[in-house]
Amino acid sequence: MTKECLTRSHEETRELARQFATTLQRGDIVALIGKLGAGKTEFTRGIADVFNVEAEITSPTFSLLNIYVGSVRGRPVEIYHFDWYRLNDAEELYNIGFEEYLYGEGISVIEWADRFPELLPKHARRVSIENVGETDRRIVIEGGLPIARAASFWQ
Numbered sequence: 001m002t003k004e005c006l007t008r009s010h011e012e013t014r015e016l017a018r019q020f021a022t023t024l025q026r027g028d029i030v031a032l033i034g035k036l037g038a039g040k041t042e043f044t045r046g047i048a049d050v051f052n053v054e055a056e057i058t059s060p061t062f063s064l065l066n067i068y069v070g071s072v073r074g075r076p077v078e079i080y081h082f083d084w085y086r087l088n089d090a091e092e093l094y095n096i097g098f099e100e101y102l103y104g105e106g107i108s109v110i111e112w113a114d115r116f117p118e119l120l121p122k123h124a125r126r127v128s129i130e131n132v133g134e135t136d137r138r139i140v141i142e143g144g145l146p147i148a149r150a151a152s153f154w155q
Contacts, residue, residue, distance in 0.1 A: 003141045006132070013039045013129075013137055017046025020127070020141060024050075026077065026105045031113030031120050034129035039137050040111040043127060044081055047109060051077050059083050059111060064096060067106075078106035085112040090119055 007013040024030070030047070032040040045057045051070030060066040060083040068079040080101040087093065093116070102108050102121070113120055125143040132138045 001143065005139045005141075007039075007137045007139060008133075009135050010039070010042050013042050013139070014046035014049065016139060017043040018050050021047040021050035024107050026107065027103070029102060029108045029121060029124040030110065031124045031126045032109065032111045032129065033114045033126060035131065038129040038131055039139075040129060043129060043139075044109050044111070047107070048079060051079060051107070053079060057081070061085055064092070065098075065101070078104075080104070080106050080108045082108065082110040083112060084110060084115040087115060090116050093119065 005016055007016055032043060034040050041059045048057050048068055051072060053068040053070035055068050060081055064083060066081040070077050070079060128140045130138045
């Protein structure tokens, strides 16, 4: 399933991400693809909103990974926020044990996921963000979860 949307502001991009995040479950992987300044971190902020993350969401460009703790219905949820922009090779990811996060109980959000597409599982949900104006963004979301599966997470 593919969904294409046009957002006209940072807040609309964040709201679309909030709607998208309601379909996420533990173990899901979100691959964010887009050029510098496209809105990948803003989209991540919208996801974090749904999971009640109180920390400020910043791009982990230099640290490679930020871990945020939120909650859903009183149950803790971790969001693993990766940024693959500065990586030269996949070995750097293996050195931080990225597979433990990617296949763990949290939700993985990966900025610049297109840098190492071979490391993404087939079930990763791809979100492409493209600048089409000063604040306008064309966002294409590939991959969907059945509503029944998503609903079980929220109960």
